[in-house]
Amino acid sequence: MEIIEVTSTPPNDLEPVVLVIGKFDGVHKGHQLIFDTARELMEEEDQLAVYSFSDHPQWILRQDPKFEKKLTPDAEKFQILKDLGVQRYYRVQFTKEYANITAREFILDHISRLHVKRIVVGEGFHFGKGSESSIEELVSLCAQINVAVTVVPLLKEEGNIICSSDVRSLVEDGNMDEAWALLGRPYTVTGTVIHGRKLGRELGFPTINLGGTDSYVFPKPGVYMGSVEIHDGNFAQTNWNVLISAGYRPTVNGSGYLIEAHLLDFSGDLYGATVSVSFLKFMRGEIKFSGLDSLIAQMTKDMAEAKSVFQQM
Structure with a gap:
């Protein structure tokens, strides 16, 4: 898997990609469903790519100690994503300056530099300054650069939405059986x-x-x-x-x-x-x-x- 470090805007890229956007700490079963969906949408010439942050925004912006550490630090996350078929990983250096990028700038000035054929995100995805923008704006902005958007429904386990925060809490409480159920491993x-x-x-x-x-x-x-x-x-x-x-x-x-x-x-x-x-x-x-x-x-x-x-x- 190719790792591309992004310090401001990503490099211009002509390789066609299906792009999955998110943090993906833990790469739990909900995340895995997103990648399964993305693979199904790929055409023969496409590569499966991820656009993600180096650190959790809550740690960078608020120094919240709950988000300093990770369920899957980069080396482990890279291996799991590689096993899920990811071929390219755009690792964005998340800073306080980067956090001020608006949703419009993110799509029209950053994502537009890549040859994205489709973006795949999970339901409830938010982006842009202050996470102000929702999927509706994502679809609207992507239409301006002729990029389709697929939204994957949130996955539930015993009626509860699977999320990284819950997995983190289960690990910290020693509930390894339940953490295993949400992670799938x-x-x-x-x-x-x-x-x-x-x-x-x-x-x-x-x-x-x-x-x-x-x-x-x-x-x-x-x-x-x-x-x-x-x-x-x-x-x-x-x-x-x-x-x-x-x-x-x-x-x-x-x-x-x-x-x-x-x-x-x-x-x-x-x-x-x-x-x-x-x-x-x-x-x-x-x-x-x-x-x-x-x-x-x-x-x-x-x-x-x-x-x-x-x-x-």
Whole structure:
């Protein structure tokens, strides 16, 4: 997938595209429906393209901490979109100055520079300065540059509209089953295995510590059942069941939020490897134990419970 950085107006482009516009954090099932629809509307010579922002407008404009982190940071989002058939991604550097672009300028001065045959958006799409303009104005402005617009109805799960904000809340509350239902896949964090204090090894539960995860929405502190995919060709088996500990490690005076994973029945060195940890099921909240013996006893119980459930899956 080609990534095109846009700092002001996009480059003039003659390649015919079906253009999907949106933020797409999480690339949940509602987003996936938009891309499925766009693919169905493509002709043989068309490319599937995305026009999206580098950061959430609420973070750039209001420094709202809820929108600083992402369900799918760019590297992960790019891979998911590539799997959905996206061939070109226009990544707009969203700034306070860019936020002042009117809806008219956005379509007639920016989008018009591309060879867009059709725009596909989700129902409820708003754009332009202050998100002032709706789909009706989008259709009207696009008619001036001879671009058709397709609006994809909002997708619902058990009667509720699927949206990124709800997925974010579910992850932060540890409701991984419900997050999975909205995403269409388990919530996953990808990072690099880094060196830690090696305390897990001393306790009899060696873990991998995940680094490079600060841009993700963090799950509720606690213990989870999960899986890990190892992105390293040196291992014959790349997928393992894991017991995940996510949080601040109060029993051992931990510093900062950390995701650790104990791979069941695994033996090997993963330092420096890139791995993806998927959160499948919340088991319990984070606890400050009276000492290491109590911690080991609880970890032993967690392990037995997780193995029992994995055997039934």
